[in-house]
Amino acid sequence: MVDGGDLFGRRNKNDQHQTRFLCECTGDFGYDGIGLGEADLNYGLPFLMEMIEKYSLPFTSANVVNRESGELILPEYLVVEKNGIKFGLVSVLGPNHKIITMTDTDSGLDVKDPVATLRDVLPRMRKEVDTIVLLGHLGEGDTDTVIREVKGIDICIMGHTHRTLKNERIVEDSIFLAAPHEGRYVGRADIFIEESDGKVMAVDVNLVSLDDAVEHEPDMLARVEGYKASFEDFKLAKRAAFPRDLGSEKEKYLGGRACKSCHEDTWAAYAESGHNQAFTTIRKKGQTNEPECILCHTTGYRYKNGYAEERPYNHLVNVQCEACHGYGTEHSRDGKWLAQAQDACVTCHDQENSPEFDYAVYWEKIKH
Template identity: 50%
Template sequence: MLDAGGLFGKRTLMEKEQSRFLCEVTSEFGYDAIGLGDEDLNYGIDFLREAIAEYSLPFTSANVFETATGELLLPEYLKIKRGGITFGICSVLDPDLPITTMGKTESPVEVRDPIATLRELIPRMRDDGIESIILFCHMGDKKTEAFLNQVAGVDICLAGNSRRPYSSERVVGKTCLISGSFEGRYMGQLKGDFEKSTGKLKAFEVDITKLDEKFIEEATMLARIEDFKVHLEEVRLNARGIYKPTKGSDKEQFLTSRECRKCHRSTWDTLMQSAHNSAYTTLSRKGQADEPECLSCHTTGYLYKGGYDEKPPANRLAHVQCEACHGYGTMHSRDGSMLERARKSCVVCHNNEDCSPDFDYDVYWEKIKH
C-alpha cells in the first residue's frame, strides 16, 4: 500500500491538529511506504519526526536533506518483499516547489537535483538485491512524465502532487506511470505480472476506484471523527481563551474602512495602496492567519470589543484599516482626539524592538500620509 506524499494539511494551527489525527488513522491503514511531499514540511522537521516516531509512518525521500546537518532527512529508500519479489521504493521531491515552514522564515531543508540523485541511487539499489524499483515522483503529472525520460531503471512510478484521478496509466520508456489523486478521493490498484527470475514487470493493469457514496461509512471511524471534531473545537477555544476581547467599549462599533470611504475617498485610496491594506494577507501567506499572537497587529481591533474575529461579519476587519489607528468609527469626534489617538497608535504595533526596528514616525508617516 503506497502513498506518493502530501499527507499534511495547510499551514494553520487547526490543520496542524487535523494532520495529527490523519497520521494516527493513516498508520492504522498499514501503508508500506509514503513519499515526502512539500506539504509534509508545513509544520517543520520536528513535527514530521514526531509523527513518524509516534505513528510509525514509513516516509521515505532520496533528495531532501536537512540544512542544519547536511544529512538525508528520511530513509533513502525502503525495501520490501512481496510475492517472492524484492521491491525498492524511493521518492523524490520537485526542487522547484517552495518549502515554507510555519513559524520559520527559512526552509529547513535542501532539495537536491532529483535526476542526479536517481542516476546515482538506482544502481546502488540494484546492488542491494532489489529487483523492482517503485518511485514516488512528487512533482505533478506532466513534469513527472518529462522527468522519467531522463531517468532509466524505474519499473513503476507514482506521480504525486497530481490531480489526475482516472485511468492515468501510461508507459514512459520502460516505466509504468500512474498518477495519484488528492484528498484521499480515489484508490488505485495495480496488478502486475512479474517475471519470476528477474522480477521484471511484464504486464500490468490499473484500477482506479472513486471513494464516493457507494462506500458505506464505517461507524467506528465516523464516531472517532465526531470525537475529533469536539477536540478540535476545544483546541480552537483554548487558543482563543487567552485572547479575549476585553479592551474598548460595548457602546461603540467598528464600521470598517468601506464606511469611511463614503466621505473620505482620497484617504481611502491612500490606504488601499499601503502595506496596511495587505497586513492580513501577509499572515495567510505565512500560514499564520489563525494565530492569535499575530492578529493584534495585522488586523483591526483584535482584542477590542467588536473587533476582528475570524467569524463573519467581524472578519471584514482584517488588515490595518482606518479604525486601527483612529479608533471606533462610531465615536467620530471632531475635537482632534481621533487624530491624537492615531498619532500615538503607530508604536503599539510598530514597537521598535520586535516588528519594526527601523520605525521612525516622520519617515513612516511620509509613506502613508493623508
C-alpha cells in the same frame, strides 16, 4: 499501499494540529511506503521525525540530506515483499520544490539531483529486489524527464501534481500512476508481474472515489468526531490568548466605507496604503486563522464588536480607519480622535513586527 508525499498540511498551526491526527490514522492504515514531499517538512524535521516515530510512518527519501553532515534524513529505500515478489520503494524530491519550514528561515537540508541519485541507488536495489517502484515527488514534467534519463524504474507513482491520471501512462518501460490530493481517491493498480525477472507485464488501474457512496467505518467516524471536538478546543484556547476585553459593547465599528462618503480624499489616500491590504498579506501566508497574526492585520480584534470570522464582523479585515481612530460611533471633532490615532501606531508597530518604526517617517508615507 503507497503514497507519493505531501501528506502534511499547510504552514499554519491549525493544519499542524490536524496533521497530527492525520499521521495517527495514516499509521493505522498500514502503509508500506510514503515518499517525502516538501510539504512534509512544513513543520520542520523534528516534527516529521516525531510523527514517524510515534505512528510508525514508513517515510523514505533517497535525495534529501542534512547539509552539514551530508547524511540522508530518511531510509534510502524500502524493501517490501508481497506475494513472493520483492518490491523496492524509492523516493526522490524535485529540487525546485522548495523546502520552507514554518519556524526556521533555513531548513538546513539539501536536495540532491534526482537523476544522479537514482542512477546511483537503482543498481544496488536491483540486487535485492524484483520490481522497483519510484515514489517520484517531482511534478509531472520532471517525472517524465527523470524516467527517460534513468532506466530501470518499473512503476512510478507520481506525487506533488494533485492531478489524476485516470489511466496508466507508459513512458519508456515504466508505468506511471497518480491519484489526486486530500485522500479524495484511492488508486488501485492490479499489476501482473513476470515472476522470473520482476518485469511488469500488464497493469489494470482503477481510481476509487471516496465519496458518500463509500460507507463510513464506525470506529473511524467516532475518532474523527472526537478529533473535531478537540480541534475546536484547540482553536478556542488560541483565541483565549487574545481575549476580547477592550472597548465597549455599546460602540460599533462602521467599516471604512462608511467614512468614505464624507472623507473622499482621505479614503483615496488610504486605499493605496499597505493598511488596506494587511489581510491579503496574511492570506498569502495562509495565516488568516491565526489569532497571533489577525491581531494586527485586522480592525479591533481585541475590542468588543471588532473583527471576527462571523458576519458582519468579518468585514473588518485589514487595518481600517477605525483601527487607528477608534469606534465610528464615537466620532469626535475635538482633536481627541487625532491624538488617539497617533497613539495607536505602536500597539501594532512594536519592536518585533516593525523594528524601524519612527512616527514621523511612517506617518509621511500614509498621511491624509
